[in-house]
Amino acid sequence: MDQRAATLALPETPRSFGFFVDGQTIEAGPRGHFERRSPGHDVPVTRMPKCTKADLDMAVAAARRAFEDGRWSRIPAVERADVLLRAAQILRRRTEEIAYWETLENGKPISQARAEVGGCAGMFEYAAGAARALHGDAFNNLGEGMFGVVTREPIGVVGLITPWNFPFLILCERVPYILAAGCTIVAKPSEVTSATTLLLAEVLAEAGLPAGCYNVVTGSGSTVGQAMTEHADIDMVSFTGSTAVGRRCVAAAAGNFKKLGLELGGKNPQIVFADADLEDAADGVAFGIGFNTGQCCVSGSRLIVERSVARDFEAMVAAKLAKAKVGDPLDPETQIGAITTTAQNDTILGYIANGKQEGARLVCGGDRLDFGRGQYIAPTLFGDVTGTMAIAREEIFGPVLAVMPFDTMEEAIAIANDTVYGLAASVWTKNIDKALTVSRRVRAGRFWVNTTLAGGPELPIGGFKQSGWGREAGIYGVEEYTQVKSVHIEIGRRQPWVG
Ligand code: TXE
Numbered sequence: 001m002d003q004r005a006a007t008l009a010l011p012e013t014p015r016s017f018g019f020f021v022d023g024q025t026i027e028a029g030p031r032g033h034f035e036r037r038s039p040g041h042d043v044p045v046t047r048m049p050k051c052t053k054a055d056l057d058m059a060v061a062a063a064r065r066a067f068e069d070g071r072w073s074r075i076p077a078v079e080r081a082d083v084l085l086r087a088a089q090i091l092r093r094r095t096e097e098i099a100y101w102e103t104l105e106n107g108k109p110i111s112q113a114r115a116e117v118g119g120c121a122g123m124f125e126y127a128a129g130a131a132r133a134l135h136g137d138a139f140n141n142l143g144e145g146m147f148g149v150v151t152r153e154p155i156g157v158v159g160l161i162t163p164w165n166f167p168f169l170i171l172c173e174r175v176p177y178i179l180a181a182g183c184t185i186v187a188k189p190s191e192v193t194s195a196t197t198l199l200l201a202e203v204l205a206e207a208g209l210p211a212g213c214y215n216v217v218t219g220s221g222s223t224v225g226q227a228m229t230e231h232a233d234i235d236m237v238s239f240t241g242s243t244a245v246g247r248r249c250v251a252a253a254a255g256n257f258k259k260l261g262l263e264l265g266g267k268n269p270q271i272v273f274a275d276a277d278l279e280d281a282a283d284g285v286a287f288g289i290g291f292n293t294g295q296c297c298v299s300g301s302r303l304i305v306e307r308s309v310a311r312d313f314e315a316m317v318a319a320k321l322a323k324a325k326v327g328d329p330l331d332p333e334t335q336i337g338a339i340t341t342t343a344q345n346d347t348i349l350g351y352i353a354n355g356k357q358e359g360a361r362l363v364c365g366g367d368r369l370d371f372g373r374g375q376y377i378a379p380t381l382f383g384d385v386t387g388t389m390a391i392a393r394e395e396i397f398g399p400v401l402a403v404m405p406f407d408t409m410e411e412a413i414a415i416a417n418d419t420v421y422g423l424a425a426s427v428w429t430k431n432i433d434k435a436l437t438v439s440r441r442v443r444a445g446r447f448w449v450n451t452t453l454a455g456g457p458e459l460p461i462g463g464f465k466q467s468g469w470g471r472e473a474g475i476y477g478v479e480e481y482t483q484v485k486s487v488h489i490e491i492g493r494r495q496p497w498v499g
Contacts, residue, residue, distance in 0.1 A: 008110070008330050014044040015101075017194065019051055019218050020201040022062035023211025031055075034191050034218070039107035040329040040338035040374040046105060048194045051219035053227045056186070059215040060233050063157045063184040066212030073154050073182040081128035084176050086207035088124035091117060094203065101195040102168050103329045107338030107374070108292055110330055113168075119456075120172035123473070126457030127176030130478045134181065147489040152482040154182030155259065156235030159228040161221070161249075163241045164340050165295040165397075167193035170240050170263075171200060173461065173473050175214065178238075181481035184213045186234070188225055192341055194218045221245065232256045236481065239263070240297075243395075243421075243466055261480055262468035263297060263461070265395040266423030269416035270300040270452065271438055273409075273429035274309045278316060280450070281428035285401070286320035288426065288452040290336050290379050294399035295344065297467075298424040300452050301396060304415050307405040314383055314403050318364040321379035321399075326369055338374045339398065345375045348398030355382045355391040360402070387418055395421070409434060416442045422464025426452040445471070 014035060018025040028049035036046045049055075067073050072080065091098070099113035106113075139148030158178050162170050167189055178185055189197035197216050204214050217224055225245075229237055229252035238261040239249045246264040253260050270285050272278075288300030305313050329337035339345040345368075352366055365380030377399060385392050385402040392402050406412040416425055416438075424446040427438040439447045445463040448454055455461065460471035470480050 008332075010038070010041055010043055010330070011045055011104070014047050015195070016047040017049070017198050017218070019049045019055065020198060020214075020216040021055070021059045022066075022215065023205060025201075026055075036105055036192055038104045038374070039340050040103075042373045046101070046195050048191065048218040051217045051224055053223060055219070056188075056217050056224050056227050056231070059186045059217045060157060060159075060231055062212040063186050063215055064233055066210060067154070067157055067184040071210040072179070072184060072213045077131045077134065077180075080131045080180060080182065083204075083208045084124045084128035084131065084179060087176070087203055087209070088121040088128070090203045090206055091121040091124065094199070095121075098168060098196050098199050101199065102193075103337070105193040105195055106164060106167060107329050107340050109334040109337045111332050111334070112292070112337075116166065116169045120168060123172045123457045124176045127180040127478065130177065130475055131180035133475065134478055134482070136484075145491050145494075147491060149487040149489065151485045151487060152181075152479065153485055155481050155483050156183060157233065158183045158185050158481060159231065159234045159237040160185055160187040161225050161228060161237065161239045161241065162187065162189050162197065164190035164193040165292060165297070168196040168200070171197055174238055174477070175200065177473060177477040178481045179209070179213065180478045183236075183481050186215045186217060186228070188217055188219065188228055191218065191220050226252065229253055230255055234258055236261065238472070246468065261462075261470035261472065263463065263472065264421075264423075264466065264468045265397075266297045266299070266421045266463065266467055267302060267393065267395055267419045268298055268300050268421070268424040268444070269302045269304050269426070269442065271412050271416055271425070271427045271442075272303065272305040272309075272313060273412075273427075273431065273434055274306040275430050275434075276428035276450070277430065278309065278313055282313060282316035282320055284426070284428065284450075284452050285317050286324065286379075289401040290321060290324050290399055291453060293336055293339055293377070294379075295340060295397050296453070298446060298453060299397075300424075300426055301401060302392060302415075303401055303403045304406055304412050305403060306412075307407050310403065310405040314363055314381065317401070318381050321364055321381060324379060326376055326378065327371060328374075336379065336399065338376055342375065344397060345377065348377055348396060348400060351391055351394070351396045351398070351400055352377075352380055355385075355389065355400070355402075358389045358391070360385045360389060360391060363403070365399070387415065393419065409437065413438060413441045420466040423467035424448070
C-alpha cells in the first residue's frame with residue numbers, strides 16, 4: 001500500500017487518545033478532553049484527556065515502582081540497548097503515521113515531519129550504543145591500602161515537560177538518553193501537541209520496554225506541569241519551553257531539590273562577514289528563520305551583517321524568503337507551514353506591529369497570508385534595527401528576522417552577546433581566523449560555522465546564560481541523568497583508630 005498517498009487527507013473525525021500509565025492506556029472518561037484543531041486547516045484533529053494531579057500521582061507511583069524494582073535500572077545495559085534498537089526500527093516502520101499526526105497538530109510541513117521522525121530513530125540508535133558505553137572511573141593511585149572507583153547510577157524518576165514546536169523531536173532528544181541511563185519517565189507533552197508523545201508509548205511497549213518505564217500524562221501546564229515540577233517523588237525534571245515558565249520550575253524544584261534540566265528561549269545571532277560565500281549564507285540565513293516558521297529555540301533571528309554588504313545581502317535573503325513555499329502543511333512541496341497556536345500567531349503579529357512602530361524598515365513580509373483557512377504569516381525581514389528595539393531583544397518565536405549591521409569584528413561579537421540568552425549562534429566567513437575567534441567569543445551552547453541548525457544525536461544541546469541549564473543528547477545527555485558515586489575500597493585492614 002502507498003502509505004504516503006493514503007495519509008495526506010484530513011481525518012474525517014478527530015482521533016481520541018487515552019493517556020498511558022504502567023503499560024496501560026487509560027481513556028479520558030469523566031475527565032473530559034482537550035480538542036485540538038489543526039492550525040493549518042482549522043478542523044478538529046485530536047482529542048486528549050484532561051488529566052489531573054491524581055493521574056500524575058498514579059504515573060509517578062508507577063515510574064517509581066518500575067525504577068526501584070530494577071526491571072529497567074538494574075538490567076545489563078546490553079538489554080536496554082536491545083530495546084532502544086528495536087524502538088528505532090519500529091519508528092522507521094511507523095514514520096509516516098507519526099509524521100502525519102505531528103503535522104496535523106503542529107502545522108509543520110509533512111516533509112519536515114518525516115525527516116524529523118527519521119532523525120529520532122537515529123537518536124534511539126545512538127543512545128543504544130551510549131547505554132553500553134556509559135562507564136565510571138577508577139583510581140589506582142591512592143596507595144597500597146586504597147582503591148577508588150567512581151560509578152554512575154541512574155538518577156531515578158524523570159519528569160519530562162515538552163513544548164509544541166518540536167513535539168516529537170524534542171521528546172526523542174531526551175527519552176532514549178534517559179532510558180539509556182536506566183531511569184524511568186513520566187512525560188507531559190504540550191496540551192496542543194500530545195499525539196506523538198502517546199504514539200511513542202506504543203512504540204516503546206512494542207519494543208519490549210517494561211511497563212511503568214515510560215508513562216504519559218496529558219494536561220495543562222498550570223495543573224499537571226506545575227504539579228510535576230513540585231512533585232516530591234520525582235528526582236529530576238527536564239523542561240523545554242519559555243524562560244518565564246523555566247523560572248517557575250526553578251522555584252518549584254526547591255521543594256525536594258530535584259535536579260533540573262532547562263532548555264529555554266533564544267535570540268540567536270547569524271553573523272555574516274563580507275568575505276562569506278554570500279549566496280550560500282543568504283540561503284542559510286533564510287533557512288535559519290524560515291524553518292519551522294521560526295518557531296525554534298535555535299532560530300537565527302538576528303542577522304548581524306558587515307555594513308559594506310548589508311543592503312545587498314538583505315535583498316538576497318528577502319529574495320530567498322519570497323521564494324520559499326508557504327502553505328498547506330500536508331502538501332509535500334510546502335517548506336513553511338502554519339503558526340502552531342492562535343496565541344503564538346497573535347504574539348508574532350504583535351511583534352511585527354511593534355517593529356514598524358519602533359521605526360524598523362520593513363523589507364519583506366509583515367502580514368498574514370490568507371489561504372482560506374488556518375493561520376499563516378509571511379516570512380518577514382526588518383532592516384535598520386537597533387539594539388534597543390523589542391524585535392532585537394525579545395524571543396519572537398516566529399518568521400521575523402531583524403537586520404543589524406556592523407563595522408568591525410569586535411562590534412559583531414558585542415552585538416551577538418548583547419542578549420540575556422545564549423542558546424545558539426552562526427558565523428558565515430571564509431576566513432578561518434574570524435570564524436574561530438567569533439566561535440570562541442560568542443556565548444552560546446551551540447555554534448555553527450558556515451551552516452545553521454545542523455545537529456544530530458552525537459552533539460549535545462543546551463544553552464548559556466538565561467537559555468538554560470544542562471545538556472541533552474550525546475554522551476553528555478546520558479550523563480545528565482546519572483548520579484556520580486565515589487566508592488572507597490580498603491585493601492587489607494584499616495589503620496586502627498583506637499590502638
Ligand atoms: O510555552 P510554555 P508556551 C517560548 C516562545 C513562546 C513562548 C510561549 O517564545 O512564544 O515560549 O509558549 C508547560 N509548570 N517557547 O506558552 O508555557 C506547557 O504545558 C510546568 C520557547 O507554549 O513554556 C508545555 O508543556 N510546566 C521554547 C511547556 O511547559 C508548565 C518552546 C512549554 O510551555 C507550566 C516553546 C508550569 N507552570 C515556547 N506552564 C523553546 N525554547 O524551544 C506551562 N507548562
